[in-house]
Amino acid sequence: MWSFTTAGVEEPAGDTIYLSPTAKITSDSVAYDDEDILTYDDVSGTWSPYFDGSDVGLKTADVNGFHLLDDGTILLTLDKPMKKLPGLETVNVDDSDIIRFWPTSLGETTAGTFELYFDGSDVDLSTGAEDLDAISLADNGDLLLSTTSNGKVDNLSFRDEDILRFAPSSLGDATDGAWELYFDSDIDSKLSDVVGVSADAESGDIHCRG
């Protein structure tokens, strides 16, 4: 009924995969939830916890997308609005926002604080369909984003299988910048939603889970 070819399958050289699951899973007797980020150790051949979301107030949320920055901070987007996160006690974080996590420890005992990195409502991400579900950061600081459903920003219509590029002129609670369509899946309208994206800075390749 179906087939796939493994001949072309190869991992990005020297890269380590980090992922967040869609629901609770158990690997090597360790339970992970949808607010966690896991990493795979090639040497031991096992998964281990990288970010434990429930330790920092995300127990009721699902991490929809994330990006690890070179300075050790983590960009995250959630599946639902959240209040009173550490460092954002007076801010109502929306599912169209991106928050930045400043860890003081990671792994099984995750601790740190959040700050608002990207305020989606400032730049026309305002409807329920415009919940971010995939984020990545380009080398020049532009954001690559995808949403759970079709939407429209600044007269640019897009679908959930597209990837948008946002060039920020300012970030935080006064987010501003310009949108463009980065990856257009217009060739086949039956394509699935992009729910994860990772841009390889060296090769320019785009890795998606759709």
Next chain:
Amino acid sequence: MLNPVTSTAVDKRWVYGSFTANLYDVVRCAPDTLGEDTACTTLDLSWLGADYAFASSKNKIDGLMFGQASYPLPTVCYALDLGHTGWGTDPVATPVKSDDCDADGRYVAGEVIQLSGAVPNNDWVISGWSGTDDDAATAASNQLTMPAASHAAAVHYEYAHPLYLSPTGRVTVNTVRYEDEDILEYNPADGWLPYFDGSAVGLTTADVNAFYLEEEGTILMTLDKPLRNLPGLDGVLVDDSDVLRFTPTALGKDTDGSFELYFDGSDVEPTTANEDIDAISLAGNGDLLISTVGTVRWEACPQ
């Protein structure tokens, strides 16, 4: 999804021409062009969940990234907010930021920060600080050690010549109601504020006829009528010819503390109704200066 020849959902999988991607697999596009005319030079599977014990109907990827083998813990910088109360300038911090922080006003935990430049306006003085290593200081400089959290520090100025008064009846100032047993404080920055709330310490039915603020923070006062069982004076009937000393544990709208008998008028002849004291002050040598509501003749007074 990514420029496939065909894509059809089959058992929750997606078929891309020559291969099928499960919901726990990752597809790679090496883009030839991007934007509205997106095309992939190659499109293939770049990561298979099955190769990493991550392949079941429950294991689906929600977010992913191919990253470094490890990341450092970041240098966490916290915001320092400097301010003041009363009239004067904000203190200035040195250094303006920690070396590892990008923006002014942000510091790493443990950074020792010098504060200076706290200058009160004319007729104002520094009464203290908050958020510093020495909040009781009244000097124009101070220092603090940055905690592992956003932090605020301030210098507090107070008016050097505040006015205190007690009204003869109920008054309302800026929607705050004061009674005749209260003492109000005025300064140009804040206007009228409650200084002593008599009803909080048993004086609801009395009128504070007069008072005197002692340097150590206690208050001498005399009342318009006799009162019994005030805090600290259980079983004692205080007369309107007496002077009380109030030692506060709190002042303002949450006044608390206790009284002691400071001057017993009946011991030195003021015993009639006319001899109700309605003005008091304290001379530099500790002598009491008093006045009464009516005419009196005390043998001890000069004729």
